[in-house]
Amino acid sequence: MWEIRVVVGTHPLTGRSKQRSFTVHGDEAYAAQRQAELVADHGVRRVCVDRGDRLTVEQLLDRFEAAPHRWSPTTLRSYGGVIRDLRRDRLARCWLDRLTPAVLEVALARWATAGATPSTLSGRFHVLHSALTWGVCERLLGSDPLAGMRSPPRPYPRKHLPPPQVRQLFAVAERRRLEAAARLLERPASRQRSLDLFHAEQDELLVRLAADSGARRGELAALRVDDLDGRVLSIERAAKDAVIGPTKTHSRGRLTLGATTARFWHDHVAAWRDHPLAGDAIGPWLFAASPDRQSPIRPAGLGHRFERLRNAAGLPDAMLHRLRHTVGTHLVSQGKILKAAARLRHRDPSTTLRNYADALPLDDEDAADDLDVLFNGLTDTV
Structure with a gap:
């Protein structure tokens, strides 16, 4: 009598092999033959590059x-910063088991x-969770030790800019452009005044x-x-630094x-295409330091330009990214969830809902009236 054990799978929690036992009667040759048949019928090959407890x-x-990851430059930089912070923490010495x-x-x-912000806590949790998920997919780990754990509260999205403040920015930008055009009329041959208007x-x-x-901001810099x-505007690239x-x-x-x-x-591009400052070879970039458009402005440069504009408008709390939130808030408040997700280029509309749920139109008046009748017996609503 022979006992033959065959590995038939892996335990989802411990990562240890799961075995099934078979009893075979006969001589050694028959047992070996039966073992090969049982392995072929029930066995699985267990690949283990490394154990999580190691x-x-x-x-x-x-x-x-x-x-190798298909990370954008922005993701690569943000993940790298969080990983460096985690390496310096004593949690880094903890064994995964x-x-x-x-x-x-x-x-x-x-x-x-120690003073970490909600954004920092959320970032560290999600990077660690991503690393564990990757480890499971690569079979470095048998299971995710943090499976089922709820993440820390996500930071509340930055507030949008109210439409009157956006119109105020438009007005100040237009006034500065008209003033630069007037100064250029006084000295048409001035290179510096031409650049100021540009x-x-x-x-x-x-x-x-x-x-x-x-x-x-990075998408604007790469246009x-x-x-x-x-x-119709196509957005298919983004800039991170250079x-x-x-x-x-x-x-x-x-x-x-x-x-x-x-x-x-279109008017801006056409007006500077044949300008003497553009030269013979004009580059492709929309936002550039000079009309030759040979080198794009970096995202930080666009941020500095916006800061000067917001200071001139008397709006010190305005940020360039808050204009993105204005778009999302307005569209969601109109009930246009899918259009908001498409315009903001969210992969999943749930991201739009998570960030802009407070902007959803309030349409529960009928529910309030029903409860009023239920509890108070009222038939007339105010």
Whole structure:
């Protein structure tokens, strides 16, 4: 009599092999033959590159960061910063087989006591969770030790700019452009005054385009003059510092601009195409330091331009990214969830709902009236 054990799977929690036992009667040759048949019928090959209990959090993060990912430059930089913070923390020395939700809750409380913001806590949790999920997919881990753990509260999205403040930015940008044009008329041959007018036009185009399209700062910095066809704008790249790469979601977006913004874009490009400062070889970039458009303005440069404009408008709390929130808030308040998700280029409309749920129109008056009748017996509503 022979007992034959065959590996038939892996335990989802422990990662250990699951075996099934068979009893065979006969000689050794028959037992060997039967073993091959049972393995063929029931067995699985267990691939184990490394065991989770042999890795620390730091070692997993090292492998996670070094692995090939389809990350945008923005994601690469943000993940790298969070990973460096986690490596410096004592949680990095924790063995993965000892990592539990309770252990991470202690670390989160310690970080919060040390002054970490909700954004920092949320970022560290999600990067660690991404590393663990990647480890499971790569079979470095048998299971995710934090499976089922709720993430820390996400930071509340930055408030939108009220439409009157956006119109105020438009008015100030237009006034500065007209003043620059008037100064140039006084000295038409002045190179510096020509550049001042070029920059003033770009500043007005920047604020109008950001408020119209809801584009991210890196996407605005990577725009080319031929990305606008009539009123249809294509967004298919983004800038991170001096690197031009894919957008944050690795997707191409197409949207329709307002007639005023589209006309301003085309007029601005046409006005400077044949200007002496443009030279013979004109580059492709929409936002540039000079009319030759050879080098794009970096995202930080667009931020500095916007800061000067907001200070001139007396709006010190205005941020370029808040114009994106204005677009999302307005469309969601009109009940246009899918159009908001498409315009903001969210992969999933649930992202739009999570960030702009407070802007949803309030339509529960009928429910309030029903409850009023139920509890108070009232038939007339105020």
